[in-house]
Amino acid sequence: MNDTYCNPLAIPGIPVSRVALNPEYRGPWWREFGDPSVIRFKGMYYLFASCAMVWSSPDLIRWQKHEINLNDVGWAPAVAEKGGRLYLTASWEGSRIWTAADPLGHWECLGEIRDEKGEHLSWADPALFTDADGTMYCYYSLGVNRGLRGVPLCSGDPTRFAAAPTCFFEFNPDHWWERFGECNQNPYFSHLEGASMTRHGGRYYLQYSAAGAEWRNYSVGCYVADHPLGPFTPQKRNPVLIQRGGMINGCGHNSIVEDEQGRLWCFYTILMRRFRGLERRIGMDPVHFDENGELYVDGPSETPVRIDGTPTGRLLLSAGQPVEASSFRTDHEPDLALDNYIRTYYEAAPEDPAPTLTVDLLGKFDVAAVRVIFHEKLTPHEVLPARFRFLVEGTLDGETWFPLADCRGKTFDGHIRYETFEPRSVVKVRLTVTGTPGGQPAGVVDFAVFGNASEAGYRGEPR
Numbered sequence: 001m002n003d004t005y006c007n008p009l010a011i012p013g014i015p016v017s018r019v020a021l022n023p024e025y026r027g028p029w030w031r032e033f034g035d036p037s038v039i040r041f042k043g044m045y046y047l048f049a050s051c052a053m054v055w056s057s058p059d060l061i062r063w064q065k066h067e068i069n070l071n072d073v074g075w076a077p078a079v080a081e082k083g084g085r086l087y088l089t090a091s092w093e094g095s096r097i098w099t100a101a102d103p104l105g106h107w108e109c110l111g112e113i114r115d116e117k118g119e120h121l122s123w124a125d126p127a128l129f130t131d132a133d134g135t136m137y138c139y140y141s142l143g144v145n146r147g148l149r150g151v152p153l154c155s156g157d158p159t160r161f162a163a164a165p166t167c168f169f170e171f172n173p174d175h176w177w178e179r180f181g182e183c184n185q186n187p188y189f190s191h192l193e194g195a196s197m198t199r200h201g202g203r204y205y206l207q208y209s210a211a212g213a214e215w216r217n218y219s220v221g222c223y224v225a226d227h228p229l230g231p232f233t234p235q236k237r238n239p240v241l242i243q244r245g246g247m248i249n250g251c252g253h254n255s256i257v258e259d260e261q262g263r264l265w266c267f268y269t270i271l272m273r274r275f276r277g278l279e280r281r282i283g284m285d286p287v288h289f290d291e292n293g294e295l296y297v298d299g300p301s302e303t304p305v306r307i308d309g310t311p312t313g314r315l316l317l318s319a320g321q322p323v324e325a326s327s328f329r330t331d332h333e334p335d336l337a338l339d340n341y342i343r344t345y346y347e348a349a350p351e352d353p354a355p356t357l358t359v360d361l362l363g364k365f366d367v368a369a370v371r372v373i374f375h376e377k378l379t380p381h382e383v384l385p386a387r388f389r390f391l392v393e394g395t396l397d398g399e400t401w402f403p404l405a406d407c408r409g410k411t412f413d414g415h416i417r418y419e420t421f422e423p424r425s426v427v428k429v430r431l432t433v434t435g436t437p438g439g440q441p442a443g444v445v446d447f448a449v450f451g452n453a454s455e456a457g458y459r460g461e462p463r
Contacts, residue, residue, distance in 0.1 A: 002420045004304040004312055005061055006371050006450075007248050007283035008270050010418040013065030015052035016383055018072055019276065027276075029378035031386075031415075034213065034269040034280035035076035035125070035194070038257040039103075041086065045257065046103045047267070048077040048088065049282065054103055060265065060284070061307060065413075070098060070107045076194070076253065079103075080128035082136050087128055087158055089113070089138070095122045097159045116151075116161040125209075125253065129197035129228065137228050139195035139206060145171050148192055148208050150229055168206065168232045169223060177219045177239040178210040184217055194220075194253030197228070198264070198287075198295065204228050205295045207240065209252035213269060214277035216243055218252035220268065222295050237290060241268060241297040247342050247446065248283060248300040256287055263309055264288075266297045274343050274445075281416070304369050304420075304450055314368055316340070318429070318449040322360040327352040329441070337444040345375040347443040348433070355442045357431045359449065366423040367394060367451035370405055372431065374415040375443025385413040389435030392419070394426030401430065408434050425454050 017032035019025060035050040047055040047063065051072055057063045074094020080087055088098045088107065098107040115121045123140035130136045136158055139150045147170030154160040171178055173187035180186040194209035206223045219242035223232035243249030250271020257265050264287035272279040285299025286309035304312045318338055325334035327349035334357055337346035348355030374388045392405040404426075405419035429449050433442035 002061060003307050004369070004420060005284065005307065006304045006369070006418045006448075007285075007299075007301055008281040008373070008416055009063075009283060010371075010412075010414055010416045011047075011055060011063045011282065012413045013052070013055070014281070014386070014414060015072075016378065017276070017279070018051050018075075019278070020380075029380050029383065030275035030279050031376070031378070032279055033282055034278070035253045036267040036269070036282050037076075037078045037127075037255045038265075038267045039079050039081060039086070040257055040259065041081060041103060043260075046079070047282075048079050050075050050077070053077060056104070059307065060259065066104050068104060068107065073098070076125045078126045078128045078138075080130050080136065082130045082134065082158075087136065089126050089128060091124045091126065092122050095120075095126075110157070111159040114160050116164050118160075121161075125193040125195060127195040127197055129199075131199070131228055135228075137197070139197055141191075141193045141195065144191060145189050146192075147171065148195055148206070150206075152229070166229050168230050169234075171210075175210075175221065175234070175238065177217070177221060177242060180211040182215050182217065184211065186211075196254050196256060198256045199228075200264075200289065200295070201293065202226070203293065206232055207254060207256070207295075209254070213250065213252060213271070213280065214273065216249040216271060218250040218269070218271060219243075220252055220254050220266075220297065224294070235294045236292070237294040237296055240295055241266065241285075241299060243300060244302075246302050247340050248302050250280070251283065251300045254297075261308075265309075266299070268297075268300075270300070272342055274345075312368075312450075313452065314450040315452060316448055317361050317365055317367065317451055318359050318447060321362060324358045326354075326356040332443070337447045340446070342373070342445060345443050345445045347375065348441055350441045352442070355433050357444065357447055359429045359431075359447070361427060361429065361449070364396070364425055364427055364454040365451045366425050366454050367404065367429065367449055368423040369418065369420045369450040370429070370431075371419075371446070371448040371450070372417045373445040374417070374436075375445050376415045376437065377440050377443075379438075384437040386415045386437055387411060387413055387435070388415065388417065388433065388437070390417075391432045391434060393430045393432070394424055395428050395430070396426060398428060404429070423451065
């Protein structure tokens with residue numbers, strides 16, 4: 001059984017963006033999947049996200065989509081457990097509290113959020129947190145340059161504030177990762193959002209994201225306190241998660257969950273930004289604490305990682321390598337499937353019934369996994385399951401091909417596929433696309449081959 005994962009996570013049933021579903025919207029449709037809130041409840045993991053919910057997993061690797069009576073209650077849903085029940089809220093129009101005894105069962109709305117004066121309040125990017133004494137808190141934002149706040153909720157009625165909220169901190173332009181813009185160039189304003197609370201070793205770690213989910217430098221920072229309502233001071237180690245310049249970027253709006261072995265995992269948003277600025281997916285990586293007790297995320301990872309949090313050591317072999325295609329469309333040449341960039345794609349000619357991409361690794365390598373991110377075109381009001389069928393093969397001599405991953409008969413509903421197999425020595429790897437949703441032309445955003453050099457020597461000259 002596969003015990004590894006690779007970002008972006010291959011999770012089925014990614015929904016159409018709630019922006020595209022707006023009757024007044026005119027433009028291309030796209031899928032969106034961000035702002036994760038993950039909880040372990042009665043031996044299972046449950047993932048709630050913007051635009052749809054809920055997904056379950058026994059092991060954080062294999063995920064299944066479930067339909068519940070709450071499909072999309074608003075941006076950035078947040079969930080917490082208290083007294084054996086789950087409580088859920090969301091942003092803006094979703095500023096209510098729902099509760100359920102079973103995450104896959106019926107969710108009951110308890111009412112709108114009311115502050116300590118009894119007045120209705122709309123919060124943004126809330127995070128629910130239940131402390132060891134049973135007190136439930138909510139951490140939230142109110143918009144641009146409004147900072148992060150926190151408040152205890154009434155024990156008998158979690159829709160009501162039990163006290164006046166506390167503003168913990170606001171935008172600090174000296175924190176470069178908080179500055180607005182693609183390059184954190186704007187010191188005049190910021191979005192501090194995506195709150196998340198983790199208790200560890202008797203201390204409270206309040207995570208937040210800045211400076212905007214549409215930017216590649218979207219990141220996670222952290223403040224620490226000895227009490228859930230502060231006072232909070234910033235870690236010296238900040239930001240705790242930010243892109244490393246590769247394919248995985250826009251890493252923010254996180255949620256930390258503890259697994260059955262006591263390990264902590266950070267789930268976070270990944271920026272796609274191919275059709276629209278807020279087109280997103282989800283990744284995950286292990287959480288650690290350094291010698292000073294400061295939290296950090298060991299990520300974002302771009303190669304396979306074991307579910308115990310250790311790297312597999314498998315390298316990305318295919319990026320930038322020579323590639324041939326059976327056909328291609330002008331401006332979407334085959335090398336765009338190997339450029340390690342999530343915003344370009346290769347597309348085959350529409351008349352090609354089974355297009356192929358053949359990658360020359362320029363040497364003998366033991367390959368053990370592949371990740372394929374397919375390009376998908378959605379037609380408004382006719383969204384089909386994202387079922388892509390394909391075959392990955394390898395060869396040592398360029399003549400005799402053998403299967404590595406045969407997904408021609410699988411019904412997985414998702415445009416991101418991660419497949420593992422027993423290591424095989426190859427010189428070339430071939431991807432053949434045998435089926436696409438609705439017969440649309442085959443498109444590949446990224447074709448990644450993972451492995452290590454064989455004992456045999458290198459062939460060819462360095463490029």
